[in-house]
Amino acid sequence: MNYDIQPADTLHGNVQLPADKSISHRSAMFAALHEGQSIIKNFSEAADPHSTLDCLRKLGVGIQIKDKNIIQVEGVGRDGFLHPSEDLDCGNSGTTMRLLSGIIAGSGVPARLTGDESLSSRTMKRIIDPLTEMGAVIEARDNDFAPLNIRRDIPLNPLYFPLPIASAQLKSCVLLAGLYGEKPTKVIETLPSRDHTERLLNLPIEEENGEKRIFSSREDEVPEQSYRVPNDFSAAAFWLVAGAIHPDAEIVLPKVGLNPTRTGALEILQQMNVDIKINNRHFEGPEPIGDLSVYSSTLQPINITEEVVPNCIDEIPILSVAMLFADGLSKISGAEELRHKETDRLTAIAEILEGVGADFKEYKDGLEIKGDPDFIPDAATFQSYHDHRIAMSAAVLGLMGTSTSTVEGGECTAISYPGFWDDLSMLTN
Numbered sequence: 268m269n270y271d272i273q274p275a276d277t278l279h280g281n282v283q284l285p286a287d288k289s290i291s292h293r294s295a296m297f298a299a300l301h302e303g304q305s306i307i308k309n310f311s312e313a314a315d316p317h318s319t320l321d322c323l324r325k326l327g328v329g330i331q332i333k334d335k336n337i338i339q340v341e342g343v344g345r346d347g348f349l350h351p352s353e354d355l356d357c358g359n360s361g362t363t364m365r366l367l368s369g370i371i372a373g374s375g376v377p378a379r380l381t382g383d384e385s386l387s388s389r390t391m392k393r394i395i396d397p398l399t400e401m402g403a404v405i406e407a408r409d410n411d412f413a414p415l416n417i418r419r420d421i422p423l424n425p426l427y428f429p430l431p432i433a434s435a436q437l438k439s440c441v442l443l444a445g446l447y448g449e450k451p452t453k454v455i456e457t458l459p460s461r462d463h464t465e466r467l468l469n470l471p472i473e474e475e476n477g478e479k480r481i482f483s484s485r486e487d488e489v490p491e492q493s494y495r496v497p498n499d500f501s502a503a504a505f506w507l508v509a510g511a512i513h514p515d516a517e518i519v520l521p522k523v524g525l526n527p528t529r530t531g532a533l534e535i536l537q538q539m540n541v542d543i544k545i546n547n548r549h550f551e552g553p554e555p556i557g558d559l560s561v562y563s564s565t566l567q568p569i570n571i572t573e574e575v576v577p578n579c580i581d582e583i584p585i586l587s588v589a590m591l592f593a594d595g596l597s598k599i600s601g602a603e604e605l606r607h608k609e610t611d612r613l614t615a616i617a618e619i620l621e622g623v624g625a626d627f628k629e630y631k632d633g634l635e636i637k638g639d640p641d642f643i644p645d646a647a648t649f650q651s652y653h654d655h656r657i658a659m660s661a662a663v664l665g666l667m668g669t670s671t672s673t674v675e676g677g678e679c680t681a682i683s684y685p686g687f688w689d690d691l692s693m694l695t696n
């Protein structure tokens with residue numbers, strides 16, 4: 268479906284953001300691994316976390332949606348999963364496929380995991396290799412892609428695993444399989460990525476000389492997962508940038524997750540001189556939250572390098588939009604991982620920038636964008652490439668044009684942010 272975006276005269280309002288996608292996935296999976304009931308409030312209504320719920324149900328986990336975003340999970344415990352009679356369809360969700368593969372490989376319950384066209388073209392070798400070392404047998408198309416047939420015929424080998432890429436999905440996959448080992452699996456992280464898994468599972472951690480070692484084994488009891496999921500910082504980022512670049516903006520974003528391993532984009536925007544206020548900081552369950560407000564700002568350029576990329580990995584498309592309006596040359600490097608998301612996001616951003624007449628260069632691992640505070644993007648027809656983050660980034664850019672732009676295939680925003688188009692029209696009216 269095509270969505271038209273009119274240039275916005277003002278951007279004012281208070282946005283009820285969707286619940287955090289990463290935490291929603293984990294809350295449901297970990298509630299299933301816990302023996303007993305969990306009640307999760309503010310569970311995401313987006314498509315990806317619902318793919319996780321569908322897969323868990325096929326594994327015999329009782330899940331009831333009590334109110335539209337309160338779910339009750341009857342945890343079966345790590346050894347209680349049933350052999351699914353159907354494929355576990357992970358839809359568009361990399362997090363579902365990679366984390367669930369760890370649980371399946373660990374539990375030894377044989378299963379076949381499938382995904383949509385985009386997910387079936389994303390590399391799974393990064394998880395296949397360590398899970399195979401742990402004793403799983405995984406058949407995959409070209410030894411790399413879904414569908415994945417997973418089983419395990421021998422006892423689980425614990426693994427010593429220095430992370431070869433800064434990926435929270437890979438880290439979580441190995442730690443989840445490790446929960447089934449008699450001896451600890453040890454994951455070594457040098458570039459920090461989101462820490463929801465170790466935080467929500469309360470896993471043992473050692474930190475020394477910039478190295479984090481995370482352990483998991485059968486010894487670790489999986490805690491009940493009854494808490495309120497924070498609102499999604501990754502969704503907030505679209506409005507933080509929209510508010511920053513628009514000359515007449517004031518946007519309030521309540522109860523946003525402010526886990527420091529997620530808020531790289533907040534720090535980057537602050538370094539770019541964006542006027543963001545944070546109020547009412549407190550904890551909701553194990554995760555920190557706060558209320559954010561953003562105001563029209565004069566942006567400075569920024570250099571985003573490899574070390575900070577994992578903490579703003581999903582925000583790079585919208586940060587690229589911010590860079591267009593900064594006073595000078597901004598750079599992104601060490602971001603090749605973006606080529607392995609729902610689409611090749613570096614190429615998709617480059618297409619968007621090209622479409623609006625921006626001055627930029629695309630590199631193998633990043634972008635260089637020449638910004639101008641007076642930049643007026645050409646009205647354009649943007650391809651979403653069925654990638655929610657690309658569609659939402661293009662829409663925010665369209666607000667700054669002089670005439671109507673169009674986002675093709677804009678319904679993909681439902682993957683992480685089902686209310687996106689309604690919130691956009693609320694802010695502009």
Ligand SMILES: O=C(O)C1=C[C@@H](OP(=O)(O)O)[C@@H](O)[C@H](O)C1
Pocket residue numbers: 288289290362433434435436437439461580581604
């Ligand atoms: O663990 C998670 O919830 C996620 C980790 C990131 O992926 P990688 O681990 O592949 O970087 C991120 O891009 C994705 O949206 C969600």
Ligand SMILES: C=C(OP(=O)(O)O)C(=O)O
Pocket residue numbers: 315359360361362363581608609656683
């Ligand atoms: C990459 C993303 O998600 P996933 O890997 O779970 O599909 C995302 O939400 O931007």
